Amino acid sequence: MKRIKTLKMNYEFKNVFSKGKYYIGKQVIVYFLNNRLGYNRIGIAISSKLCKAVKRNRIKRLIRASYQRFCFTEVSSYDIVFIWNKKANIEDASFEIISKDLNKAFLKFGIIK
């Protein structure tokens, strides 16, 4: 399955937020939770209060693009949720900083080596 699986329902997001572990990066906050499906599922949540649709779309694309850069050697099964850090300025969103954040987060929880 090459296509990225996504989280869809509201209760799935709530489950990850309440039970999962998290890492706070400069621009992105990452939540992790184990699942038993045998593959990863991701969800990206950006509040509509932060900015308008074009910038929100851009952030989603940046996160998705940087997620695809990591090739997962082991068969990992996690639910991962990405949230924009409210302290960071939306105008400064860039691919480099987001991919660094993701790299640190994945290293911390041992998904990649």
Add this chain to the structure above:
RNA sequence: AUUGUAAAUUAAAUAGUCGCGUAUAGCAAAUUCGAAAGAAUGCGUACGAGGAAAGUCCGGGCUCCAUAGAGCAAAGAUGCUUGAUAACGUCAAGCGAGGGUAACCUUAGGGAAAGUGCAACAGAAAAUAACCGCAAAAUUAACACAAGUGUUAAUUUUGUAAGGAUGAAAAGGCGAGGUAAGAGCUCACCGUAGAAAUAGUGAUAUUUCUAGCCGUGUAAACCCCAUCUGGAGCAACACCGAGACUAGGAGGCUAAGACUGCUCGUCAUCUCCUUAAUUUGGUGGCAAGAUGCAUAUAGCAAUAUAUGUACUAGAUAAAUGACUAUUCACGACAGAACCCGGCUUACAGAUUUACAAAUAAA
């Protein structure tokens, strides 16, 4: 050349690597997911967001509610004229009013004599104007003298809108005549209202005559008049596949339902109320349309007609991104979600056309 007015166009480009969505009677493989309906997978090829996609402020298509019906009421919208349009609160061309030296811009612009309400404070008075004042007559009192008149004051009656601290607004304005004092009482000029003629489809304009002007403002207060509007929305709706389908009550007539009230009429047979439950997946709807562009004809124009030509975004947590290199003016506002016509709002710059003003030069 400067300053300005109006209208229109455009919305960085190129190459490479990786990646995303849709389509595919191209090639390959017959497998995977699912309870089923159904869906998906590799490679290749093609295509893949705007002028506002936005706000949701109007109007329509489409679907269901009966085929969307009839009448009265209620509620709401619009409001100079003529035309355009599927329709509109939109657009075009005009008229009136206001602004600008001008090009040009703005304009919810019917009715106040159908009725009701309101006009704070100030002011004599805020809408059937006599409080002060001005003037005349009568009475009383005082004073003067030439001795029955005059002057002054007060009171009463009458006439009078010239003047009066105010106010946004004071009863057409201003000047002259006139008068006891005054007054459109009379006259000239200006304004207003009405009628006729002429021009125009018409709003209206011009001219002439008449009326001395007997009614202020507010309808974006209620209202009156004219015109218009049935309701709900693609989460509509149709179909396919699962799951669930409890207990009690009422009606099956004249009941209940189909936007609100009433009356009439129609439809369907099971419907409604309370409690429990109201879960979940797929397919269609879904992209060629009152479409855009060019030319010709009609028209001042909006637009219409004809011919030619162009047009594969179609998702369902929602597709356009990342990196590298080069160039420049160094990139604004901003992301389709059933589809169209408008309106409104946001917007870095770049380009083009037409016109106006005064100055300078030729």
Add this chain to the structure above:
RNA sequence: GCGGAUGUGGCGGAACUGGCAGACGCGCUGGUCUUAGGAACCAGUGUCACCGACGUGGGGGUUCGAGUCCCUUCAUCCGCA
């Protein structure tokens, strides 16, 4: 997609038919009281300025005059399917 509500000092919250905007409460500042603090009481508190002008989310309009009426726009909140 459809529908509704709200916006006024630093904060909450009044102002009715258009007619003196900032009532009232909390907070803040200064003073009295106290050895000190609290409580209590008194005075002040939009901005520029000290005459006056501008101020009810922003921009227009109607009116003699808008917090109030109308249009447009921004922000926040809520409901339904």
